[in-house]
Amino acid sequence: MNSFLLKKIDNTGLILFRMFFGILISLECYGAILTGWVKSNLVAPKFNFSFIGFEWLTTIAGPGMYVYFIVMGSLGILISIGYKYTYSMLAFALMWSGVYLMQKTSYNNHYYLLMLISSIMVFFPAHKDYSIDAKLNPEIRTNKMHAYFKYIIILQLFIVYTYAAIAKVYADWLNFEYIQVLMQGKANYFLIGDLLQLPWVHQIIAIFGILFDLLIIPALLWKPSRKYAFIFAVFFHLANSIIFQIGIFPYLALAFTVFFFDPKKIRALFFKNTLAYTPAKIITPKFKTLILGIWMLYFIFQIGLPLRHHFFKDDVLWTEEGHRLSWRMMLRKRSGTVHFNIVDKQTNTTTRVNLTHYLTKKQIRKIGAYPDFIWQFAQHLKKEAKKNNKEIAVFANARVSINGKPKQQLIDPKVDLAQEKWHHFKHNAFILPSSK
Template sequence: MWDKFLFKRIDNCPLLIFRIFFGILISLECYGAIITGWVKRTLINPQFTFTFIGFEWLQPFPGIGMYLYFIVMGTLGLCIALGYKYRVSIISFTLLWIGVYLMQKTSYNNHYYLLILISAIMIFLPANTDYALDAKKYSTAPSRTMPAYVKWIIVFQLFIVYTFAAIAKMYGDWLDFGFIKVLMAPKANYPMIGSILQQPWVHVIIGSAGILFDLLIIPALLWKPTRKLAFVVSIFFHLFNSIVFQIGIFPYLSLAFTVFFFEPESIRRIFFKKRILLQANEIRIPARRMLLVSTIGLYFLAQLALPIRHYFIKDDVLWTEEGHRMSWRMMLRSRTGTIRFKVVNKADGTFKFASLTDYLTKSQQRKIATYPDFIWQFAQHLKKESAGNGKEVSIYVTSRVSINGKSLRTFIDPKVDLAAEPWYHFSHHSWILSAPKQLSN
């Protein structure tokens, strides 16, 4: 049964058209990052970059280097869409995208992480066997089939994303729609819809639809009787997100994924009209079946483990942020706060307060006030800077944080010298104070 489920040959129309959509969208993402000023604001202007901890060596290129970096990625996207030197193009794009993802987290977005996963998966998929410039180089006829597991890898990856996103929303501030009110408040000045988005009944619809859509969309697309309705709902849902939240290519990438849920005949009729429909029932068992199945299994085991790791870390992830990233906790909370860094000279006890404006952009200042890894990293930077001036210092932080518009609460233990504290990737940091009771209420 599993051999038939995974290794049956099926029409590859969905994969071919997805490759084209995917390449075009990542190209638009990269070129758009330059045009909209994202590259300049996020990677060029900051004098200090918050990388992922452990990747401090990975810094933005100086001068026009990052513009060229994104131009190369955008061009690779076009090569992927055209199926030109596909394997080299998709591997190169994946490595470059991982690089830009790790070198900054001020503008962290779950969608950037998803793009890493999909790009990495696409490296191993036969997406250039037809309707690709690569396919014209071979004397043999272009392949019109793919193993069924190609489809199910994409489907299961999406199921994980949406399901964990739905589960994460099932907490107090979302269920009583309080967070939706906070989320929509900055949209009040939007033309035409701004005032509507402030209405309580709209908050109820948005909050309820957010959970129901994430929870049901994959099953609804898989079940033929509800597939067309689910697709129409997807269009409305993702266009709404695109207009209101302006989150780049993700809504359109999500719509592109739907090609894997429709019958190949439907995809062929719309996008490849001259192509003959293939009736494929052959089952081809790969020579290294167990290695392939084990690799896929281990990958998805990791994908299931990462979103639940915060349950094994002390305190509430909504407060500590420990285990938040790479867990599909999307648009889930609003964090604001205040912070002050006290730099104490160990030699004579004199101290000064670090001026954040001398080091950080406004966007970085908003992040550092409320995120523990940003706070720790900046403390280490101040320590290193002082050491370069021949001083050994202690760093103490006074920080207060508000979650979802609630009252400010002390976040970091002001008695702990953060310059002397190590960083743990998978466990709790005792210098983050316990979550206030009002958080769980």
């Protein structure tokens, strides 16, 4: 344990990753403003679908959310140049976690990964060289770090990719039905649109997707295959960027590869005329047991959380219970319709809810397909009625299609959702069983 995790190694990879990471999160935050993401998800909605339990996280009125993202983008620049690094990273981690948890209409796994990595990086000595902090305070400058910093990142990536590969081993992926449905939306792409409709292309995407996720981390760790794995990674992530347009994630994934290469080669390429660290005796950090214990608990949680849906009734593909925070990436396409009826308990009158009075078009598309969205909106209607001294019952008639299959009833239309509690770690009975 001491020789593997606590030995000192060259810190070039971490220093370079800090620079890449800061630039990428700046582009993510500024780009969110320029592309209209902030407006459509945080400014325009009258009501936001937060993660359940985080309803207290609300958006800032007026231009507040634009300022919020400008601040986060600016923090990214400070992180990249290593100025007040720990405070800058902590501020970004908190702010990004806040914006991640306050809305899930535009859910993306890389938003979750960004939250985890930025939180982890708060505790990393990524500012100890090639930073303004090191220039202003030369005493902190060093070209070494404990090895466990490197392996924390590698283990986190291994968890992400392995769970992503395992999740793809299900019927609609293996028979290429989901790939076909996914690619139908890319038919108008310039040059490659027609190619993406071909069955043999769907087969390659499906098989290569599983193999890449399963093997990329071991291949990068093994020196003889490292160079070839990196070339495949560049091709894979750039293709994902072009076809699926998923923001900074493909480039963040490539930035992570600096942790796998020989620090001497990285230093020679990016930091010429500087000395690499020569391994010396093992230096045990203070509070070794506490440090390793905390990281062990963190990874137990990271390994356990994505498994929770196996303990729920019914298929996660249908119920969505346990889907998020589980690295179940690009596995299904859901669409559906929902109608809400409000029953006034005092007058016993029934009213059909006009969703356009409450939600944006994007939110309406989501609420028709996801049970937690349906439940949350029912709770919102209940709170609105309570403000007007009314007591209501809320019933939902929702029909959902997954991967182009015929629509099925999702929510029990006889259950008053206003009286239901949401369960995070067990099945919610108002979600009807799937027909297998």
